[in-house]
Amino acid sequence: MPICPPSSDSSSPGSGARVWIFHGLALGAAAAAAAAAAYLYRRPGGGFRSRAVGIIPARFASSRFEGKPLAHILGKPMIQRTWERVMLASSLDHVVVATDDERIAECCRGFGADVIMTSESCRNGSERCCEALQKIDKNYDIVVNIQGDEPLIEPEIIDGVVMALQRAPDAVFSTAVTELKPEDASDTNRVKCVLDNQGYAIYFSRGLIPFNKSGKVNPQFPYLLHLGIAGFDSKFLKIYPELPPTPLQLEEDLEQLKVLENGYRMKVIKVDHDAHGVDAPEDVEKIEALMRARNIQ
Numbered sequence: 001m002p003i004c005p006p007s008s009d010s011s012s013p014g015s016g017a018r019v020w021i022f023h024g025l026a027l028g029a030a031a032a033a034a035a036a037a038a039y040l041y042r043r044p045g046g047g048f049r050s051r052a053v054g055i056i057p058a059r060f061a062s063s064r065f066e067g068k069p070l071a072h073i074l075g076k077p078m079i080q081r082t083w084e085r086v087m088l089a090s091s092l093d094h095v096v097v098a099t100d101d102e103r104i105a106e107c108c109r110g111f112g113a114d115v116i117m118t119s120e121s122c123r124n125g126s127e128r129c130c131e132a133l134q135k136i137d138k139n140y141d142i143v144v145n146i147q148g149d150e151p152l153i154e155p156e157i158i159d160g161v162v163m164a165l166q167r168a169p170d171a172v173f174s175t176a177v178t179e180l181k182p183e184d185a186s187d188t189n190r191v192k193c194v195l196d197n198q199g200y201a202i203y204f205s206r207g208l209i210p211f212n213k214s215g216k217v218n219p220q221f222p223y224l225l226h227l228g229i230a231g232f233d234s235k236f237l238k239i240y241p242e243l244p245p246t247p248l249q250l251e252e253d254l255e256q257l258k259v260l261e262n263g264y265r266m267k268v269i270k271v272d273h274d275a276h277g278v279d280a281p282e283d284v285e286k287i288e289a290l291m292r293a294r295n296i297q
Contacts (some may be wrong), residue, residue, distance in 0.1 A: 003051060009022055010047055014240040014294075019062070025045070047080075048166070049142050049192070049233065050053065050139075050141055051093050051095055052092050052162045052182065053089055053092065053095070053140040053142070053144070054086050054092040054095040054158065055097075055098050055128075055129045055133070055144065056079070056082060056096070056097045056098065056146050056147075057098045057118075057128040057148065058079050058097055058148040059099060059100040059101060059104075059122075060099075060103060061101075064280050065278070065279070067103075067135050068149055068278065069099075069104050069107075069109055069148050070103065070104065071284055071292070073151055073284060073287055074291055074292075074297070075109075078149060078278060079107065079108060079148045080107070080111045080113075080154075082146065082149070083113050083244075084152065085150075085151065085154070086146050086158065088219060089155040089156075089158035089161040089162075091161070093140070094114070094136075094138070094140070095113070095114070096113070096114045097113050097115050098116050098118050098128045098132035099115065099117065099118065099128075100118050100120045100122065101161075102117075105117060106273060116135050118132055118135075124255050125143060126230070126232070126237070129145045130237050130241050131232060139234075140163055141233070141234055142162055142166070142231055143237050144158055144229065144231050145229065145231075145271060146158065146229055147228035149228065149277050150276075150277050150278075151287060152276045152291075154273060156271075157271050158229065159232075160176065161174045161175060161176055161231040165231045165232075165267060167265040168265070170204060170268075171264075171266060172236035172265065173231065173236070173265075174228060174249055174257070174266065174267040174268070175201070175226065175228050175230050175256065175266065175267075175269075176226075176268065176273075177193045177227060177268055178224070178225050178270070178271050178273045179222040180223035182217055184225065185223065187208075188207070190206075190225055191225070192206070192209045192223060192224060192225060192226065193205075193224045193225070194209050194210060194224065199267060199268055199269070200266060200267060200268065201260060201266040201267075202260075203257075204252070204253055204256055204260075205252055205254075206254070208223065208224070209223075224270070226256075227271070230256065236264070243258055243262055246262065248260060252274055271294075274290075
């Protein structure tokens with residue numbers, strides 16, 4: 001869904017690769033600068049967020065798809081497909097898989113991933129990332145939570161989420177959205193998002209938002225689909241599990257709503273991406289068909 005043409009500078013490295021346009025990084029720069037001093041005061045030590053770690057939380061138990069991380073996609077476990085894509089992100093200093101299941105851990109070690117064992121008591125991926133962060137022996141400013149069921153995640157999206165948090169010092173969280181396909185409008189597994197004029201999140205929902213009074217999808221409206229990736233300020237991530245669950249978070253069953261309901265700001269980038277997460281067993285065949293069509297091995 002690019003709204004800006006690709007750069008015409010053919011002399012830059014990698015100019016032959018597909019150019020991704022991240023929207024919203026420059027929006028609200030003046031507001032972000034005005035809030036920077038106050039936000040840095042809230043962050044002990046302040047400073048520029050430079051070092052980033054990517055954490056892929058993975059659990060075996062799932063009400064919709066038990067053992068999902070180990071499901072094979074064209075001969076490789078899904079968690080391996082995701083890890084291989086994440087490793088291509090240039091903004092990450094380190095990548096780990098966080099799991100509470102030895103079967104997943106053994107599989108990940110087998111293809112070379114660093115693994116951190118976490119507690120079974122983690123209620124969601126963000127809490128698992130928080131526990132993993134505390135067990136890592138290095139300090140990081142940004143933690144990127146990449147869902148293990150996104151085997152086609154683009155490394156450029158990961159880099160954009162990191163950059164968004166670096167450029168928005170008043171935000172503690174960053175994420176990405178893309179164009180919502182009309183056929184996904186009523187799918188509650190496809191989370192929708194609305195933004196303000198400066199590229200900050202207003203709300204997320206499993207229902208269609210905005211919802212007009214006709215009760216029908218407006219084919220002219222640019223609805224947004226949330227992608228399964230989240231960038232956290234590391235200091236905020238450490239207090240995130242301590243924040244009590246919020247009504248909207250519980251009603252929608254969406255972790256990111258706890259951030260918004262507690263008054264924190266969330267920067268969002270718009271990207272051109274075909275969302276192909278795996279939510280149910282039948283999605284595996286769809287992913288494999290797409291990979292064959294794109295000649296992805």
